[in-house]
Amino acid sequence: MEEAAAAAELESLQIDILRRISALESSILPESSSPSLPEDESQTVSRLSAILRSGGVKDFSFKRVAPDYYDWPLESRRDVLGASSVDHLCKSIVLVNTQASSNVLDCSDRNNSKYYVVVVQYTARFNADAVKNFLYxxxxxxxxxxxxxxxxxPEETSIELTGFEHxxxxxxxxxxxxxxxxxxxxxxxxxxxxxxxxxxxx
Known part of the structure; x- marks a missing residue:
């Protein structure tokens, strides 16, 4: 039993070291030395970059992360991204207004939309009442x-509206x-x- 616990602890330590190495490499290697992105991801980066620039956003960056990134603790995600804190890690949530009037079917009225995307910190709890009060x-x-x-x-609605998967x-x-x-x-x-x-x- 003790051996299994020790092995699990060692594995956890090794994973953490690998993540830290990855974060260190990202911070010191020049951008040109990074492996090129697959074509579909490269197109996504180009498209999103153009959208951001056209919106006046000049300071932005893209980083490719491991497939199991979302299984990592926030501290490890912070380290691999080089984020200032875990509070700087945010997510976009697609919401539906289930009590909207029957004539509210889409997003044409931005003040009274059927759907909204709320951007919140991973460290914060989504507060539906705060959003309700804001819209009111x-x-x-x-x-x-x-x-x-x-x-x-619903996930299928989110995919249909955003074009992005879960x-x-x-x-x-x-x-x-x-x-x-x-x-x-x-x-x-x-x-x-x-x-x-x-x-x-x-």
Whole structure:
């Protein structure tokens, strides 16, 4: 029993060392020495880069991560990305307003949309009531609060709307122009550079 525990501890230590080596390599090797991305990922990077630049975003970066990246603890993800803290790791969540009026079917009215993408920190809990209150205020109280009930959209709906698979959703370059709500805590991050997931491209 003790041998099994020792072996498990050693394996965990080895994995952590490998992740740290990967993070170190990423931080010191020039960009040109990185292996070239597969063609489909390269096209994704080019497309998203163009979208970001056209939106006035000048400071952005892409990193390719291991297939099991989302199984890692946040601290290991932070290290491999070179993020300032675990609070700088964020995710995009596709939500559906289940109580929207019957005539609200899409995202044409950004203040009263059927769907929203909320960007939150991995370290934060999604607060549906806060989003409800935000939308109520955004609409100047003209739409009753009971008409806002945000729930996680079904996976197939999320894929159809965004064009991104599970664990690959990002609020940039979505198939549908879904309104994006950014948690105010992210806007207060120092430094003001945060990471969004997108499958193996971060």
């Amino acid at each position: 205020t955004l609409n100047e109280g003209k739409i009753p609060k009971k008409r806002f009930n945000l729930r996680l959209a 664990n690959a959703v990002t609020c940039v370059g979505m198939k549908t122009s879904i309104p994006v709500i950014l948690d105010e805590a992210i806007a207060k991050l120092k430094p003001d550079f945060f990471w969004l997931g997108g499958e193996r491209l971060i």
